[in-house]
Amino acid sequence: MTPAARLSAAIELIDTIDAQRVPAAKALKEWGTAHRYAGSGDRAAISGLIWDVLRRRASSAWIMDEDTPRARMLGMLKLERGLDTEAIAALCDGSRFAPAPLSDGERSALTSRSLDAAPAHVAGDYPEWLDATLAQVFGEDRVAEATAMASRAPLDLRVNTLKAKREKIAASTAHLGTTLTPWSPIGLRIDLGADARNPGIHAEEDFIKGAIEVQDEGSQLAALLSAAKPGEQVIDLCAGAGGKTLALAAMMQGKGRLIATDHDKRQLAPIYERLSRAGVHNCDVRTPKGPDDTLSDIHSSADLVLIDAPCTGTGTWRRNPDAKWRMRPGALEVRLKDQVTVLDRAAALVKPGGRIAYITCSVLPPENNDQIRNFVGRYPDFSVIPPSQTMSVLWDKADDFADATIQSPEGLLMTPRRTGTDGFFVSVMKRAG
Structure with a gap:
């Protein structure tokens, strides 16, 4: 043609x-x-x-x-x-x-x-009903931020450190045009042109052997900021297909207890094959069976509960531009209720001195800062760990990354304009010991 x-x-x-x-x-x-x-x-x-x-x-x-x-x-x-x-x-x-x-x-x-002379929602290409909410977080920069959220996203890969080092994979994937991700120490990036075809990552030898996974750099960083450690008991409460479960497993170096579950068992279907390919042997996948709680044996004993929260996905608009025009105000209300439910569930699982890592791929304050303020209000024995204390995983890039993000008392926000990632909010909260 x-x-x-x-x-x-x-x-x-x-x-x-x-x-x-x-x-x-x-x-x-x-x-x-x-x-x-x-x-x-x-x-x-x-x-x-x-x-x-x-x-x-x-x-x-x-x-x-x-x-x-x-x-x-x-x-x-x-x-x-x-x-x-x-x-x-x-x-x-x-x-x-x-x-x-x-x-x-x-x-x-x-x-x-x-x-x-275009109104902000027109110049920024987003639904008009979201203008006030985006102004709440971005102010006069909302057009620039939204324009970046409308740009074409690169394809990012996470190197599975259980099987390989980034330098080796960078060499073996050089034919794909990979470069090192700016922030993540375990990421590679492929920039795609306007008419670029899918590079077929799933057919690459490194993928088949479990050395790489497709994962946005922001998602990689969100998992790293949870600071999961070898030997800990870690629960991925909204595991879905297992993207962050795999990242947590690599951080734990195969040591400790990792539990992955999700309220929707259909979302969990791909996780078994992915765990096997990645060489993960310390993960217990718990699929919901009827009304019984799959985590009924966990009583305030987890070192870390990671919540990849159900959200509107506004931070992924550059990958899913169709979604922003199909989004309706009622969807936000449903997600807010889901987030309260999962946060309350996590609170009962964390041991004294343990942590909750709350993550959304959203830039909207009601799903992010407001949820954290409300949660701490309900559970005063939890407090937010300042983002600066969670950035040691980024080594020498921590200060630059901190400057690039939007930091608040509730956590940090990554955006395409500021960090070149999808939009991610991360808040790590610690329970008093």
Whole structure:
């Protein structure tokens, strides 16, 4: 397919997504099935176009002064891809399979309109109802922060230190274009271009042997900041597919007791194969069976309970741009209740002197600072460990990392703009001994 044909296909797909109200991933999968003549490069390019339009949906419509699939695509090409009017016109020349030529109005909009007078939620590309909440945490920087959350994310890998050292894996994955992550001492990064295909990490020998896992650098750092140690009893209370469970196991060096569980047993399904591949032998996976508590034998004895809390996922917008436009206020309320439930459950598991590491992939204060203040209010024998005391894992980069994050009495916040990671909030609380 030519670049112009890919553009036409992407515009048609956006129209389908709008009309049928289907998730973008589902629409892309169905399109690929129905158009088997399209090669992997075509599919990757069309996917890239659609995800970029979703990233810049509001600002692209504003630039074009029109909210249609075609207008959003044209505006995105200017804002996200950096194409000038003539370059866009060359793609839209009306030839076979190409979009229709630019109208006079479209040319004028591409040439003269900007985001200078756009409202914050338009310039930052986020739902208007979230403006006050984002202003609460970012203030006048919310447009810049949200714009960074709309940018394309790199692909980060975590080196499994139970099996390999980062330097060795960096060499063996050099053909993928890996570089060292800026902050995490166990991470590698692959920067992806606009039309880049998936590098196929799961087919790499290092992945098959369990030496690497796909994990955002922010997620790696969140696990490291929990300071899990060899010999401790550690509980991953919201383990899901096991990403942070694997990170905890490596930190514990195979020594101690690691328990992984989740209220949704379906989420736990991949964890067994992942633990086996990673060479983890000290992890007990507890799958819910009926109404009985899977942790009924744990009574105030855990050294560390890690909560990868259910949340709105606002910190992962650059990976899931579709999610931010599908998010509704009611979803936040549901997540807040879930977080209270899991925090209360964790409090009963931690021994005197033990810790709770509360982590969200959200930038919203109600899920982060507010939850921690409310928790400490309910459980006054817990106090927040100042973030500066949890950063020793970052060695010589601790001071620079501290400067990059947003620190508060409740914890620290990473953002794409400040740390180049997904948005993560981390609070480590210690129970009085």
